[in-house]
């Protein structure tokens with residue numbers, strides 16, 4: 434777990450959030466009413482920062498009957514007090530509200546009925562049909578909508594009349610601020626539950642929610658502001674390891690995990706990586722992966738490949754030595770471990786798979802090799818295809834023991850799992866299979882997710898869809914292996930590789946059209962991205 438536990442780095446589930454709320458209220462002693470007041474006041478400030486000043490705002494706030502609606506009622510009070518024109522449309526009659534939302538409705542009614550400037554600016558109505566919402570909006574002519582219909586309490590597809598209201602709201606041209614999460618978004622998976630508010634801004638309470646960054650969350654949430662509601666950090670930290678929760682990788686994580694070099698360092702003490710990859714016709718993948726391992730700081734990278742391509746591969750590599758692996762007609766000969774034993778004695782990490790091909794002999798030789806080595810390993814591409822069907826099998830002889838990082842894309846993952854997997858909950862899938870297989874599992878995608886067998890999970894905090902191009906997987910695997918060779922724990926090596934690769938791609942987009950990026954460009958950007966992230970203190974490494 435990261436040393437720091439900042440709300441922006443912690444991705445919580447609805448369950449974890451409820452647990453944190455309960456602990457804050459019952460054990461810590463901060464009343465729920467105070468949390469709601471702080472949430473609403475903080476969200477008001479977030480709205481004014483983006484769309485203020487208050488006098489220019491004509492806000493139309495749609496409030497559900499739960500606590501998310503309660504937040505909306507508090508926002509209404511504070512926006513009106515600060516001079517905004519505010520109309521509140523409650524989707525349920527007043528008698529349906531309970532506890533804190535009911536109390537806040539009373540306060541708002543009392544404000545609306547008291548003489549003074551806020552009262553002149555404030556109107557309230559009950560609005561249980563979309564036609565009524567439409568008519569009220571036509572009368573108010575809002576400049577901003579606030580979505581306080583549903584928050585983390587939603588677990589099933591949005592029902593009428595809210596469903597129609599969400600569809601109507603998505604048809605409006607004005608800006609929309611969602612409170613906590615856009616109505617309709619599954620707060621854990623980022624799936625739209627039937628419909629989902631498309632927000633320009635989401636003011637989320639206490640901590641990031643996982644659903645705001647995975648699945649379709651990012652496309653519905655717009656700009657995200659985290660509202661400090663006074664929940665103690667230790668409570669957020671305590672729930673952050675619950676199932677389904679994750680951390681977002683940050684530049685600070687990368688700098689903390691990546692070790693400085695000792696003054697008396699030599700190439701082997703820094704960490705040697707042995708890459709096993711390549712096949713006739715597949716030269717590029719092991720070259721890219723080996724270079725990436727070196728870029729990540731591995732002191733010495735050697736690339737073992739089939740003997741028939743060794744001289745070609747050697748011409749493509751300058752500082753990376755090649756090693757020839759004997760071949761039979763049907764692929765790599767057995768006894769890879771014996772062939773490489775001298776190098777393996779010195780190595781601190783393996784990378785198995787880039788461009789290996791899928792010949793049956795190669796696959797069985799690779800499985801034997803992996804069953805014989807104790808080294809930490811990154812297994813990618815055809816390495817994954819080689820172990821598909823063996824990993825996790827009762828009669829299989831593979832024992833990952835948490836030392837392996839598997840980096841599958843969706844197709845490779847399905848082959849490994851041997852079953853159709855529903856990827857709508859990517860964090861859940863990564864956590865379940867990392868535990869089942871006793872591996873660190875890096876699920877590539879946007880964003881990528883990496884989980885360890887003990888449940889520690891990171892979501893990529895850098896990189897975007899520009900990485901969806903051939904060869905970037907080889908770079909990612911190489912970066913992870915390079916970090917593994919320097920002694921990082923497998924989960925941190927995988928998260929560091931994911932973050933640095935993403936940051937390199939982001940850096941490319943600062944000076945070139947992201948659509949033109951190739952995997953070699955990512956590799957070229959790695960050194961500069963690392964320098965910008967980790968600063969001059971790392972320049973001497």
Ligand SMILES: NC(=O)C1=CN([C@@H]2O[C@H](COP(=O)(O)OP(=O)(O)OC[C@H]3O[C@@H](n4cnc5c(N)ncnc54)[C@H](O)[C@@H]3O)[C@@H](O)[C@H]2O)[C@@H](O)CC1
Nearest residue numbers: 454465468469499500501583584585586589590591592613
């Ligand atoms: N102490 C707390 O618990 C705090 C909660 N906060 C807010 O409270 C929210 C969670 O509140 P709740 O747990 O009351 O939940 P919500 O307010 O998100 O939703 C509950 C309401 O949704 C309705 N509902 C559930 N499923 C539905 C569906 N499929 N279609 C239509 N309606 C449906 C329920 O009938 C219920 O009225 C958070 O998102 C956040 O905005 C914040 O105020 C901070 C403090």
Ligand SMILES: [K+]
Nearest residue numbers: 580583614616
């Ligand atoms: K909402």
